[in-house]
Amino acid sequence: MPTLLRLATAGSVDDGKSTLIGRLLHDSKAILADQYADLNGRDGEMDLSRLTDGLKAEREQGITIDVAYRYFATPTRDFILADTPGHVQYTRNMVTGASTADVAIVLIDARHGVVEQTKRHAFIASLLGIPHLVVAVNKMDLVGYSEERFDEIVRDFCAFRGHLSSPDIAYIPISALEGDNVVDRSEHMGWYVGEPLLRHLEAIDPADDRNLDDLRFPVQLVIRSEGNDFRGYAGQVASGVVRPGDRVKVLPSGVESTVASIETLTGELEEAFPPQSVTIRLADDVDASRGDVLVSADGAPVPTRELEADVCWFADRPLRPGSRYLLKHLTHTAEAVVDAILDVVDVASLERGPAPAELGLNDIGRIRLRTRRPIIADPYKRNRVTGAFILIDEATNDTVAGGMVAG
Amino acid sequence: MSTQTHTLTHLQALEAEAIHVMREVAAEREKPVLLFSGGKDSIVLVRLAEKAFRPGKFPFPLMHIDTGHNFPEVLEFRDKMVERLGERLVVASVQESIDKGRVVEETGPRASRNRLQTTTLLDALAEHGFDAAFGGARRDEERARAKERILSFRDDFGGWDPKAQRPELWNIYNTRVRRGENVRAFPLSNWTELDVWQYIQDEEIEVPAIYLAHERAVFRRDGMLYADSEFIARDERDSDPFTASVRYRTVGDISCTGAVASTAATLDEVVAEIAATDVTERGETRADDRVSESAMEDRKVAGYF
Numbered sequence: 001m002p003t004l005l006r007l008a009t010a011g012s013v014d015d016g017k018s019t020l021i022g023r024l025l026h027d028s029k030a031i032l033a034d035q036y037a038d039l040n041g042r043d044g045e046m047d048l049s050r051l052t053d054g055l056k057a058e059r060e061q062g063i064t065i066d067v068a069y070r071y072f073a074t075p076t077r078d079f080i081l082a083d084t085p086g087h088v089q090y091t092r093n094m095v096t097g098a099s100t101a102d103v104a105i106v107l108i109d110a111r112h113g114v115v116e117q118t119k120r121h122a123f124i125a126s127l128l129g130i131p132h133l134v135v136a137v138n139k140m141d142l143v144g145y146s147e148e149r150f151d152e153i154v155r156d157f158c159a160f161r162g163h164l165s166s167p168d169i170a171y172i173p174i175s176a177l178e179g180d181n182v183v184d185r186s187e188h189m190g191w192y193v194g195e196p197l198l199r200h201l202e203a204i205d206p207a208d209d210r211n212l213d214d215l216r217f218p219v220q221l222v223i224r225s226e227g228n229d230f231r232g233y234a235g236q237v238a239s240g241v242v243r244p245g246d247r248v249k250v251l252p253s254g255v256e257s258t259v260a261s262i263e264t265l266t267g268e269l270e271e272a273f274p275p276q277s278v279t280i281r282l283a284d285d286v287d288a289s290r291g292d293v294l295v296s297a298d299g300a301p302v303p304t305r306e307l308e309a310d311v312c313w314f315a316d317r318p319l320r321p322g323s324r325y326l327l328k329h330l331t332h333t334a335e336a337v338v339d340a341i342l343d344v345v346d347v348a349s350l351e352r353g354p355a356p357a358e359l360g361l362n363d364i365g366r367i368r369l370r371t372r373r374p375i376i377a378d379p380y381k382r383n384r385v386t387g388a389f390i391l392i393d394e395a396t397n398d399t400v401a402g403g404m405v406a407g
Numbered sequence: 408m409s410t411q412t413h414t415l416t417h418l419q420a421l422e423a424e425a426i427h428v429m430r431e432v433a434a435e436r437e438k439p440v441l442l443f444s445g446g447k448d449s450i451v452l453v454r455l456a457e458k459a460f461r462p463g464k465f466p467f468p469l470m471h472i473d474t475g476h477n478f479p480e481v482l483e484f485r486d487k488m489v490e491r492l493g494e495r496l497v498v499a500s501v502q503e504s505i506d507k508g509r510v511v512e513e514t515g516p517r518a519s520r521n522r523l524q525t526t527t528l529l530d531a532l533a534e535h536g537f538d539a540a541f542g543g544a545r546r547d548e549e550r551a552r553a554k555e556r557i558l559s560f561r562d563d564f565g566g567w568d569p570k571a572q573r574p575e576l577w578n579i580y581n582t583r584v585r586r587g588e589n590v591r592a593f594p595l596s597n598w599t600e601l602d603v604w605q606y607i608q609d610e611e612i613e614v615p616a617i618y619l620a621h622e623r624a625v626f627r628r629d630g631m632l633y634a635d636s637e638f639i640a641r642d643e644r645d646s647d648p649f650t651a652s653v654r655y656r657t658v659g660d661i662s663c664t665g666a667v668a669s670t671a672a673t674l675d676e677v678v679a680e681i682a683a684t685d686v687t688e689r690g691e692t693r694a695d696d697r698v699s700e701s702a703m704e705d706r707k708v709a710g711y712f
Contacts, residue, residue, distance in 0.1 A: 003415070071597075092574040096556075223463040225463055228462075265461050275415070275423050276423050399576075402574065
């Protein structure tokens with residue numbers, strides 16, 4: 001059975017992003033006849049960006065404003081592709097698409113090489129903990145399929161490699177327009193010994209990136225049944241593996257019990273692992289409800305009310321020390337106050353600058369927070385589910401920040 | 408599923424995501440509702456609700472926006488299913504909206520109640536105080552839908568502002584709304600038409616008979632096949648009725664839902680046909696999306712699902 005891989009692309013129309021997506025969809029037969037007919041704009045010219053620029057405003061302005069999701073499949077893989085806008089003004093939409101991705105594809109125009117936007121995209125992918133990064137050097141046909149030019153771009157990219165935490169980075173020379181190294185190996189670049197893009201994507205196993213060590217099961221709701229004493233804790237396994245008989249602790253209360261069974265509509269399971277949605281029954285009648293987290297009885301994390309985190313700021317109104325927000329983490333929403341802004345990232349140099357007075361729209365920086373109720377968090381680097389949170393402005397209900405717990 | 412590698416198949420991963428979304432919205436919103444049309448997507452939603460909440464009751468009723476122009480097979484299916492589930496069904500009727508003067512029936516040769524149902528939906532949400540509505544919409548259906556979040560926030564006019572969508576990170580959903588506003592939740596956002604059919608096949612889920620090939624009196628209009636029915640007035644541009652073997656790819660208002668010529672009489676044959684098709688389901692069967700190049704976006708801005 002095929003498995004799922006979530007991709008995020010970033011770049012502008014000029015980088016050939018639409019052409020690359022069009023090529024992937026076309027070569028995997030995911031564009032159908034009526035969609036082809038629809039790709040002809042008013043002037044009758046074939047325009048592949050119409051595949052993903054689905055909003056009126058995008059077609060009018062010829063830019064990508066928000067994430068578009070596209071789906072294609074090969075015999076071994078089903079792909080969800082989040083096509084995200086490259087422009088700094090729409091960073092929050094790029095972050096939306098990147099937050100769930102297993103692989104980020106950063107496009108570079110071979111003629112222009114590494115530009116500021118390349119760095120920003122790679123940095124955001126790294127900050128969001130996307131485990132696999134593909135640097136696709138596109139338009140190789142326009143630089144004579146030159147190995148020297150490709151090597152030069154890879155060297156320029158490696159110059160800021162130290163600022164990226166991505167464990168796996170692949171560099172692939174392609175021509176999306178001509179189809180070189182997208183699905184099939186290029187006949188023009190015999191010097192390239194790696195896999196074509198699609199083969200490379202097929203070989204990545206997202207299951208390898210999940211945390212199967214630390215059991216974290218956030219309780220979404222308690223399920224009861226009329227007429228009998230069924231009481232189960234419904235939720236999605238965030239990390240770790242859980243089996244009947246396991247000793248578990250309910251946090252933040254610290255009460256211990258044993259897993260009696262793992263229930264689904266179609267029967268009991270011998271184990272559950274991320275990202276399965278299941279219902280867990282405990283052997284004892286303990287007090288647990290939405291917002292609590294089941295963890296292994298040994299090696300349980302310590303609930304905390306203070307944390308440091310990197311945040312991407314999404315709101316026009318800046319973040320200032322002393323501001324209060326709602327912090328939603330796992331299945332719990334806590335009141336939180338920002339005690340301090342510690343630094344801000346300069347996306348041109350990727351260096352962290354001294355503490356600013358505020359974080360503005362699209363800024364990325366580190367802050368220190370305090371919450372009213374303790375939360376059960378792990379460093380984002382260790383756990384992409386329990387290390388993530390959002391901040392909500394209680395006055396507008398807007399999501400104003402995405403946060404990643406430091407450490 | 409392989410227990411050695413702890414890997415889910417793509418359908419299992421999509422299922423886990425959808426269940427998570429349903430539980431999250433049900434836990435955080437005061438009064439959700441599940442929009443049930445009798446179509447395959449809403450039938451899959453109901454199965455996912457069973458997976459999310461059984462052995463408990465659903466923490467929401469089902470609601471059917473009834474255009475009055477139904478396929479009788481679908482109504483029969485709906486009532487049987489509701490009885491089996493033992494859950495509550497609310498029916499909001501477009502005919503009632505017309506009778507009350509909330510909307511005016513379209514007239515003329517290509518009249519349809521498709522546009523009218525937006526008013527009926529918004530009125531019903533307000534009347535019952537529903538603050539979240541689950542829908543079966545998928546992002547692969549249409550390019551405006553490809554842009555919509557899993558949780559789509561609607562203002563107090565029910566409208567969607569595509570340029571001001573809330574960022575939606577990880578699996579953390581901001582479900583907060585003010586009084587009078589609501590969220591539409593689309594747990595099947597990341598499913599394709601083929602995923603839905605494969606899931607129906609894997610899970611052995613019953614669907615209305617019109618999804619399988621059957622003999623029906625139809626006529627041809629603009630290259631599509633429509634049921635010869637009391638709800639559609641034929642005009643001089645339409646063909647004469649004839650009998651053909653057809654099945655439906657979507658189930659909507661009978662007056663704007665086309666059939667496809669097919670002999671696929673089993674689920675296996677339907678899945679094989681869908682996998683091999685070269686036209687999208689909306690392109691092939693929905694007259695309402697053929698009106699203009701942004702027909703769906705315009706309807707969503709006005710409050711449509």
